[in-house]
Amino acid sequence: MQVELLAYTQQNPALASEVQANSRGLPSDLATIWRGCGGFPEQLIEYAGRVCYRSTHRMGTAPEFIAARVREGHEDIIEHxxxxxxxxDAGDQPMRWRLANRHCEVSELGNGEWIVSGNARVWLDFFRRGIALEALPLLKAVAPAVYSELELEQAGGDGGLDACSPAQGSFSSADLARLGPRECGPMRVTLLGFTQPLLSDPELALHHGSATFFFEGISRACTHQLVRHRLASFSQESQRYTDLSKGGWKAIVPPAVAKNEAAVAELQEFWAMAEEKYARLRALGIRKEDARFLLPNAAETRIVTTMNFAAWSHFLWLRAVDKAAQWEIRQLGQQVLELLYAIAPAVFQEHWHVYREKFQNG
Structure with missing residues (x-):
């Protein structure tokens, strides 16, 4: 069996280094991603994990962070x-991989050739079962901390990424200008990274391309809708481990409420009461995981989200281009669509056409 690396999650080229990010006005919290250990895939994994605990200021301070989370079984963060x-020359083995783990994508090209995509957790599951071990050197080169428990039996070790880095698409300066973080009120949508195998068939690109976003300044009401999309990976800021005072969460105010002074006053009064009661419970020794029961759906949150293009396509049809979608997740979906269309116009052309017809031309 021969295995060739086609693509892996790489940094959005519009996101600059830490120094450049700060000079461009990006939030310092986002800029901390480049302090992480290893290459961008491992930096992304650590960042997703630290978003959960609101400890991004500690990026890069614990070289064993990823390996420790994997040992503990907290493997959701490696799915990004x-x-x-x-x-x-694999016969039908890739199809058997698909049967072993339904979260991988397998496409047969003919003549014994296949395209296989999976997140780092899928590949870890394969390797632990003794499946697809021919791919282990490539995966260890991409994210060595994820696979530190596994030994390479093949001579030559992992070889580093220089020997197996795939070709990447190029972006013009105009493209890069469209790929930066987007803000809509308190909401910020950032495309962190994506995989885009250079496949000429849009159908293959649909199933083997993927994108990872960081959503900030959105409500828990919004993420309750987001996480209903099952074929996705999520790492959300935890109310169990993050104290309200540390999180500094605000209440997200719906536009209909914002237009009504009396309604705004009611919401502000309720939010102030929730903060006060939360603080009282904490002072009484109540753990964060129980004190959080007071917090309303309006509570601001942050979440890292990864889907392949097919799953994003389904999300966009329901949330971005349907006028029946709830206002907040529709705003989020439309920001996602604009970014995805910028990196994969052939895949998201139909969504873009409907979006323009319904929301930009009407």
Whole structure:
């Protein structure tokens, strides 16, 4: 069996280094991602984990952070890195991989050639079962901390990424200008990274491309809708581990409420009461995981979200281009659509056409 690396999650080229990010006005919290250990895939994994605990200021301070989370079984954070390979001379083995773990994507090209995509957790599951071990050197090169428990039996070790880095698409300066973080009121939508195998068939690109976003300044009401999309990976700021005072959460105010002074006063009064009661419970020794029961759906949150293009396509049809969608997740979906269309116009052309017809031309 021959295995060739086609793509893995790489940084959005519009996101600059830490120094450049600060000079461009990006939030310092986002800029901390480049302090992480290893290459961008591992930086992304650590960042997703630290978003959960609101400890992004500690990026890079614990080299064993990823390996420790994997040992503990907290493997959701490694799902934000996706790796695509081309497999030759494998018979029907890739289809058997698909049967072993339904979260991978497998496409048969003919003549014994296959395209296989999976997130780092899928590949870890394969390797632990003794499946697809021919791909282990490539995966260890992409994210060595994820696979530190596994030994390479093949001679030559992992070889580093210089020997197996896939070709990447190029972006013009105009493209880069469209790929930066987007803000809509308190909401900020950032495309952190994506995989985009250079496949000429849009159908293959639909199933083997993926994108990872960081959503900030949105309500828990919004993320309750977001996480209903099952074929996705989520790492959300935890109310169990993050204290309200540390999180500094605000209440997200719906536009209909914001237009009504009396309604705004009611919401502000309720939010102030929730903060006060939360603080009292904490002072009484109540744990954060129980004190959070007081917090309303309006509570601001942050979440890292990864889907392949097919799952994003389904999300966009329901949330971005349907006027029946709830206002907040529709705003979020439309920001996502504009960014996805910028990196994969052939895949999201139909969504873009409907969006323009319904919301920009009407």
């Amino acid at each position: 890195v996706v790796v695509t390979v081309r497999v030759r």
